[in-house]
Amino acid sequence: MKLKDILSPFTAWKHVVREPVTIKDPFSREGADRYRGFHKNDIETCIGCGTCEDICQNAAIDMVPVEGIETKDGDSGLRPQIDYGRCCWCALCVDVCTTNSLSLSNHFTWVDEDADVFRFIPGVDKKDWDNEERGWKKPEPNYELYEKERVPMRELHPEERDKSFIEMVKGYSKEEAEREADRCVECGICIATCPAHMGIPEYIKAVREDNIEEGFKKLYETNPLPEICGRICTHKCETVCSVGHTGDPLSIRWLKRYIADQVESEDYKNILGTDGIENNGKKIAIIGSGPSGLSAAHYLALMGYQVKIFEAFDKAGGMMRYGIPEYRLPYDQIDKDINYILSLGVEIQYNTKVGKDVSLADLEKEYDAVFAGTGLHLGRSTRIPGSDHENVYFATDLLREITQGKEIHVAEKIVVIGGGNVAMDITRSLARLQNQKYGKVDVTATSLESEDIMPADREEIVESREEKAIVDPGWGPTSIEIENNKIKGLHVQKCTSVFDEEGRFNPKFDESQTKFFEADMIVESIGQGMDIEYISKDIREQMEFDPRGRIIVDDYFQSGAKWLFVGGDIIQGPDVIHGIANGHRAAIGIDKYLNEKA
Amino acid sequence: MNKKRFTINEDRSLFPEKNAEGKIDIDLSSHKYLKLWQGPQHPGITGNMSLELTVLGDEVMDCETHVGYLHRGFEKLMERRKYIQCFPIVCRVAVPEPDFNEYCFASAMEELAGIEVPEMAQWLRTLVLEMSRLQSYLMWIGGQSGAFGSGIIGQWSIYLRDLVLDRFEELTGGRVYHMYQLPGGVRGLLPDGFKQRMEETLLTIEKFMDDIDKVMFNNAVFKKRSVGMGYIDPSWVNKFGITGPNARAAGIPLDVRKDYPYLKYPELDFDVVVGKDSDIYTRADIRRKDLLLSVDLIRQIFAKMPEKGDIKAKTPNVLHWKVPKGETYSRAECTRGEYGYYMVSDGTEYPRRINVRGPSYTHAVALLEKMIINTNIADVAGLMVSLHTYPPEIER
Amino acid sequence: MKDIIDRIKTKYTISEVVEQRKNLSFVTVSKEQAISIITFLRDIEGFKHLVLLTAADWIENDKFQLTYLLNNPTEKIDLGVRVFISRENASMESAHHLWEQVATYQRELKEMFGIDFPDSPGVDKPFILEGWEDIPPYRRDFDTKQYSEDTYFPRPGRESNDPAEYMKKKLYPNE
CATH class of the missing domain: 3.50.50.60 (FAD/NAD(P)-binding domain)
Known part of the structure; x- marks a missing residue:
């Protein structure tokens, strides 16, 4: 035992005169600039995509409706509500936020006897820290939890394409498509904006997982012209894509095209399981083989109706063929979609203009119902x-x-x-x-x-x-x-x-x-403008028109003449996807009408 | 070897004899023995575990380690979470050393997914791992001296630890659970003026370490109770799976930072701290030196790290990140030895199996149960803390 | 690493060698030869340190995977020895005589996966879970979510909406 070892510990006494280091008032201690405290949300920027809820491993976030915030295109009207009984303050919700609206303040002390106050909607329920600048924000720069940049689409060079009508967009390769599909956050905000309400996140998921058959089936649930839409759709969905708020929106249209391009014509029936549809003995006439007519024909054929399309020109497709140039939409792709619909038993009578070669009244007599999608020509x-x-x-x-x-x-x-x-x-x-x-x-x-x-x-x-x-x-x-x-x-x-x-x-x-x-x-x-000369005066009298001369139809595109359904560009649009949606809806309407009549 | 080995009661006539297997036959009905529970309420600074001791007089005859007081089933929870959702929970496996969990989890995942972490992020990871080592040792040093009756060291060291936590708060946004080493990189560059404030903290720590040296290590009471006590034979190291300071105190230079260099350790200049006496005092001294080594390493990191750089590699969308099929093991040197994550991926969005290898798994059960025999009950806490065990990593 | 594997191959049968990285490989061996190979690796090849022993449940193949991760501290290399055993009456020869900590691992595996290691000291004693009556919880067929729903009660008043479903309800309920 050394004497030093006995004396040395007494040096601790010098600390008796040291200034205490204890924080006297812990409630006024401020968190660091990056501290992860209570949430803030800029509710004007937030679109209620729910990605924060998806990433939260504690299930601390609920998406709830908020009074005064309207559900509209591109905004679900929901806002995140945080339950601080579960939150672990990891701030992944902030890092993944598609609009950068969510952040954390550096406030961390809040004492209350009522446990329920610790569940609130940031930005809606006003809090002291709403205007606090400090706190956790998504780190900058080059810090992304998913890719913000779109996979570029390969196109023909302007010099290569400006002399010919060859299709200029080359389409994604498998690797490119999967990379692009990976960017999707699966919020589903786009579905409401798509006129056909296609299951977009689901088919994008199918691309990601290389499950083309599943994706193809998804497409045909709501859209029987995927090759066409995959090329020339006006893609309203992409304008509301949540990823597009802080980056490039998903290439939804090109991904749709990718799926359709992967499937060979001869495999369609096999994948979609549309062999041997039972005929229900009822006949439907369709005027015009544009998107709405083809869409209606497709869904009616699936329901067992015998469908005949009357087409004024010698080829089917309407504006898709005669209005859109070949370099955007090659004719073989139009044929690929149409041939499948024809393979379901749909007949087309070409070079037959209704109103000239055959009258609408005749169609009424011969068929159980008529759908007119004559477009704007x-x-x-x-x-x-x-x-x-x-x-x-x-x-x-x-x-x-x-x-x-x-x-x-x-x-x-x-x-x-x-x-x-x-x-x-x-x-x-x-x-x-x-x-x-x-x-x-x-x-x-x-x-x-x-x-x-x-x-x-x-x-x-x-x-x-x-x-x-x-x-x-x-x-x-x-x-x-x-x-x-x-x-x-x-x-x-x-x-x-x-x-x-x-x-x-x-x-x-x-x-x-x-x-x-x-x-x-x-x-x-x-x-x-539309040309509805083929609707004779006595039929027009049964129909309703608005002051600007447009035909009024109900939710199922049924006109005042109950047997006549009208859709496509003359009602809504003008674009292909509205036509498809109208045709699908009208097909359901026709089925409903005939079932009720019977 | 020791100048003076700790000796047990010389008169063995009162004690039972060992049987042929070298164990003592304990007959509780003889009324000679007493069952004594050390724990589970924090029997030292180790967290919730308990030692079921069988004592005869004041000497421990038998011991069984009991855990299960804070089992949260992390390994199972991770199987039901997407990889990114595991990230916020891995740090919670070990309270004092969250960063080693974050690092091992992230690096195992990055290895399976073939992701290269940017240079800057690697430096920042090295930094937080050393900061974490620093604060963990500071917490331990108070526990070690506290277990031998000196509360003052704990007051100082917890203050010092809080200073390090202040730096963590600035850098990572959290004090205890940092959630900083995201798979693919880290979540932020150094804030402005961070290096300077860290340097101030390091100077304060160094100053106090001088005091701790005087009051704890040059202390007759501490020496009396720790020198020669709790001997670990070097031959046990492999037999029991001993790693870290416990092995280094026995003269075996095991240090993952040197043996399996990771992050930026190959670019840092340091020697593995080795002792030879392998008793409580030596282990404490090794940890003290390791703590000062961390201070030095942090300074080296600051001197060598770039000012700017990418903090995160590009990764697949974390919301549906599928890690390729395969398995791997990723390790790091934590304050107690080898920390590791064994990760099995079946190619889906969810880990198939993650096994957390904490050094306490071997130290606190098989080794402690052996070492504690014939110890005086007054020394049990000190012995246990000298192994630096944390039950959370035993039961995860 | 390759020569070590070649040397094992002269004595034993191994399948599926995976070189994960330069200093880490995995080999699959049969249940019968496993302990013998591990002993060989420890005593002859210098894999003196057992890093961990754990299991993974491959319920779809009706197999448990046991992984003995061995480390050679001199060469600084790791070798994972994988053994696939049947899930039905899962049982494996004990290795507690090779390393002192193995008994603890085996006790945990018995409790968490229900894999028996006959003759392993204290293997039947509860390790972490006291009074557990359900199936071993680390098996894949143990549903943690269901368990927590059955055991605990949720906080009242919580309800969430899926954005896409909610927008359908609000904007186009009839389509």
């Missing part, structure tokens, strides 16, 4: 001076003639009036034809709407420009200058606004700003 004119010149065309007519293989007039300098997808379609088609004929492109598309509100899909505008077409939006046409019976060009004036304060179409112009587009051919693409 009549081009609308600007009716500006000079618009009656022979070298002023409607876009829909030209597009149809291109499909039919007819030689159309292609001038060296062309102006297209219109800013929608049809305008872009004709612009890009004419650019290709100019390239073939003259080896150069000189086509200008001009629209009333300024660039930010142009109705065409963004990528259509970008791709038009890549193909050397000029898009010059924000001009209202005033007249077409004609000299010696030859078109010289188009006069336009600046359009300052398109819609009035109530959101109605009411364009305003600035007459001092004008421009002249030189051209020797002009194409009008400002919308289409």
